[in-house]
Amino acid sequence: MALSDLLARAGNACEFCGATSDLAAVDVPPAGEIALCPTCREEVPADAAHWRCLEGAAWSAEPAVQLAVWRKLGQLDQPWAAEVRDGMMLSDEVQGWTEVAGVVEHRDSNGVVLAQGDSVMLIKDLVVKGANFTAKRGTAVRRISLVADNPGQIEGRVEDQRIVILTEFVKKI
Known part of the structure; x- marks a missing residue:
């Protein structure tokens, strides 16, 4: 997907937190791409409380955003993140991806x-x-x-x- 099309779909805002500057496409295999700001592209942002933005992003109708939020919440060692992840309403398509991605050892x-x-x-x-x-x-x-x-x-x-x-x-x- 072209960056201009991606930004149009995202409303020219980060699909996690809503920031509008320095947006870039991030690949979320196998779902596609999402638009994220520099802070949300970091593995560990300077302010860990920043990830609370995922509580709102969890309700996105876009499958790639749903999958990215689900994965990120699974990486966070916070009770609120586990609660949000458990409460996510995923589309059937995304649910199938999480089952493949969620293989445990x-x-x-x-x-x-x-x-x-x-x-x-x-x-x-x-x-x-x-x-x-x-x-x-x-x-x-x-x-x-x-x-x-x-x-x-x-x-x-x-x-x-x-x-x-x-x-x-x-x-x-």
């Missing part, structure tokens, strides 16, 4: 990468809430499933019950 207690179908061993007795039993240390859990949006959780079958297990309590076997 599951690691066991020793830092070994876990994959779908692996076998793990419990390294601690775990009280299973709602099932009235304790999964004992040393229990092998075969053919695990990965929880897609949480790198700290896997699912597996213990005593014929499908349970969620925290990765910090397992080691790959």
Whole structure:
């Protein structure tokens, strides 16, 4: 997209904060380009409070802006950013991109990468809430499933019950 077309779509303003000077096109693969000011193009702006502008930008109807805001909010270690990200209403197209972009890596207690179908061993007795039993240390859990949006959780079958297990309590076997 030509810069003039991009700026026209953006209303000659930064699509994050609304600033109007020194705008430039920023590529947001695979969605396209957005117009951002110099401050919003920085990884870490001098004023961290500047990122609060994303609260308003999260409501943009433009898919590329939605994806860029979603990604930036995921990089910020702030409770408000997580709350805004969780509350975003993404178009179906953008939701598909976030699922691809949001691939997480599951690691066991020793830092070994876990994959779908692996076998793990419990390294601690775990009280299973709602099932009235304790999964004992040393229990092998075969053919695990990965929880897609949480790198700290896997699912597996213990005593014929499908349970969620925290990765910090397992080691790959």
